[in-house]
Amino acid sequence: MINQNSATAPDQALSGSASMPVIEAKNVSRTYTEAGQEVRILKDASLSVTNGEMVAIIGASGSGKSTLLHLLGLLDHPSAGSIYVHGNLADGLNEKQRSRLRNKELGFVYQFHHLLAEFSALDNVAMPLIVRREGRDVARKQAEVLLEQVGLAHRIHHYPGQLSGGERQRVALARALVNSPACVLADEPTGNLDRHTADDMFELLRRVNRELGTAFIIVTHDQSLAALAHRQLVMTDGTLEQTHLSPV
Numbered sequence: 524m525i526n527q528n529s530a531t532a533p534d535q536a537l538s539g540s541a542s543m544p545v546i547e548a549k550n551v552s553r554t555y556t557e558a559g560q561e562v563r564i565l566k567d568a569s570l571s572v573t574n575g576e577m578v579a580i581i582g583a584s585g586s587g588k589s590t591l592l593h594l595l596g597l598l599d600h601p602s603a604g605s606i607y608v609h610g611n612l613a614d615g616l617n618e619k620q621r622s623r624l625r626n627k628e629l630g631f632v633y634q635f636h637h638l639l640a641e642f643s644a645l646d647n648v649a650m651p652l653i654v655r656r657e658g659r660d661v662a663r664k665q666a667e668v669l670l671e672q673v674g675l676a677h678r679i680h681h682y683p684g685q686l687s688g689g690e691r692q693r694v695a696l697a698r699a700l701v702n703s704p705a706c707v708l709a710d711e712p713t714g715n716l717d718r719h720t721a722d723d724m725f726e727l728l729r730r731v732n733r734e735l736g737t738a739f740i741i742v743t744h745d746q747s748l749a750a751l752a753h754r755q756l757v758m759t760d761g762t763l764e765q766t767h768l769s770p771v
């Protein structure tokens with residue numbers, strides 16, 4: 524079981540209407556120039572996610588889902604509108620400040636794990652803490668705790684090439700959680716897994732959400748995963764709309 528004394532259960536988080544959003548987008552747009560013409564990928568998208576909430580964003584390929592996730596993760600800049608992370612306005616921050624805020628408050632899981640092949644599972648998970656200048660021993664101890672919590676205590680010294688696809692994604696999730704982020708942004712986290720392994724990953728995401736109170740924003744094509752979320756949002760041609768609340 525995942526344990527964290529300060530965890531907030533999702534139901535508790537959702538019942539507190541006064542909770543500060545852990546991440547928020549206000550009228551965000553993103554426009555690119557292609558062949559001399561402006562192409563708007565995202566149109567006035569607004570989204571607010573509170574502590575312990577799990578939100579799924581679904582939609583066709585090219586609809587703008589990943590673009591929104593990159594903006595929320597401070598990996599790109601909006602052409603218009605504002606992004607807030609735990610009440611901090613990202614507008615006007617320089618890249619060092621954005622990186623510091625991202626590393627402190629956010630975790631990331633992608634379709635492809637992006638683990639470093641030359642490092643063990645333990646050191647891959649410890650890396651965000653090492654980047655934050657935590658002592659290596661402290662970072663590795665925290666990484667070991669997270670790997671145990673995602674069921675990989677017996678694989679901590681294995682390298683990515685020695686792990687299955689599902690195990691690599693569990694390592695990636697542990698890495699995303701090692702900084703105790705307010706929100707994890709997940710882009711097709713099960714898109715590269717078989718059905719059985721994907722189902723196991725779904726259950727792990729839900730358990731982390733419930734037991735740690737970590738907020739999740741998940742971009743997915745998988746309706747089974749989307750159905751686990753408190754809310755499902757649909758992206759259509761760059762426009763974001765809420766569909767309904769899910770009983771989780």
